[in-house]
Amino acid sequence: MHGTASGIEVRNLRKTFGGGTVVACDDVNLDIGSGELLVLLGPSGCGKTTTLRCIAGLENPDNDDAIWVRGRNMTRLAPRDRNLAFVFQDTALFPNLTVRRNISFGLDMRGKLSRAEIEARVTEAARLLRIEGLLDRYPRQLSGGQGQRVGLGRAIVMEPDAFLLDEPLAALDAALRVEMRTEIKLIQRKLATTMIFVTHDQEEALTIGDKIAVMKDGRVQQVDSPQDIYRRPSNLFVATFIGSPPINQFRCELRQEGGEVRLVSPIFTLSLPAELARRFAAADRGLILGLRPEFVEIGREAGGIEGVVRLTELLGSRTLVLVDAGGTEIRVLVQGEPGVREGDRVRLVLQLARGFYFDLDGRSLL
């Protein structure tokens, strides 16, 4: 039996272009509960937009039973028969129609509601989106943010089973983007409608998502809550893609020496804490240590990794310190003032217990 009763399920979705030569989506599986906000996150070309377009019916998947909504197989249904509302990156508003007619377009086409009921829904959506004053304008008279609000309005009045948003904020400036993403989340909460939100911006994904699906090369790498994506990345790609400033990576050898498990790299040799050591007890092997910049400390006492401060960057309440340790650049995130200056000699302490450990293929070892 496929499909949960009320959500959206993507099952083994495969989508190729160019007669099978270009694989956009490969074995994509997603399970989005009713009322949930799922973010599809990944770099450009990872297949996230293609996945969304397959759900909407704008692309035709290779397999016949890939898209399920409310327990119904929608894979081969026309977009108009899916009761899903799509919001486009560049708004795709109809330039020849007023904002009012743009918003009511879907209801006008459906033809089930009376004129008065349609007007009521348009007014209600416009109020929610704070665009009541724009209803008689044409799309060319709108700013980017206003256009995107109208695009949302066109979706909201449909009262769809889900909203599908394809990088809706990518074209907006930074301040507006932050404001709009909060607003979108509030609206989604208020309407309690399932939403799939595509973005390449990891910060946007972390702030807005109930769940995040990270994609790369047409495959889903990990689906989890934002917290778990951040704290327990399932592979090196997820670990590097999520988090800003990006994670530090160290290629190391794991060595059993004198009853201790040591992590040996060209710039350091460190003993693993006992609890971690037990988990790696297996054998000597190569691995990759990933450590977020906030888990590197600038130490005072002797020991630790020697380095020279190359640069400090103020990031508001925190400061990023770039340290050159024997040719390896290490990013350190410090709360408040760093207390060091460019050119200072420092000693770095790695909080190994907070590190991520991957095999040389990038798979998590924990």
Place this chain on the structure above:
Amino acid sequence: MTDDRSSPGQKALGHGGLALVLALVLIPYVYVIVTAFKPAEEIYDATWLPQRISFDAWIEVFEVNRFHLYLWNSLVAGAGSAALAILIAVPGAYIFARKEFRFREPFFYMIVGTLIFPFILLIVPITITWIRIGLFDTFIGLWLAFQIFAVPYSMWILRGYFAGLPKNLEEAAMVYGCTQFQAFYRVMLPLAKPVIVSVLFLAFLQGWSDFLFSNMLTTGDGPRTASVAIYASTAGGERVDWQVLMVMTLLTGVPPVVLYMLAQKHLAKTFAAT
């Protein structure tokens, strides 16, 4: 004009040059108008203003030549040809702009390439064919013959325009309740209005002013068009009543100018974009 740094002499020279070009263009037209109002006896006087303004030629054109009938024929020939061209070219151009299929580009350039073909070579075979299948001396025969040019250049212009329209407008229409066909005619077609008006204008103009096909494919008993009637009125150049000829020329030349002024806004949009 504010940053014009040329000296008064240069300016005078420039304006003088422009005046000369303007005169070269306008003088023949002015002379046509003047001649149309000259009495017969003054035709060969090389004067700009007639001694007496005469409407004799105008009366003759309508009462003897019954020229309004030929103007009507031209109108039907041009309008019908334009309508047919749009009916064929709009769906065709849309498919060539939007659908992926094998040999799309070669097919398209074969269609557009027919514009290069010396169409004069087609006149005799078409005339013979039209006589055989009963299209000779009919409007339908004229309309179909005009499509030889009207369809390729209409498709050329329209395809460029459709290809330039954002694809996601149709996708938005399809998500919000349209079938592909509805998306086309509710969203794409209204957006293509300037181009469709332009194509209609050009196809009309071509049908209205065509001589070669109209002359070969019609007789005095059938839908003979104005341009052919003008030629016929001179008995093939044997007998020329200049004042009558000029009235007919004026009557044939003015409608396209008026139409152009009406369509000008759309034409500017179309050809500024392509």
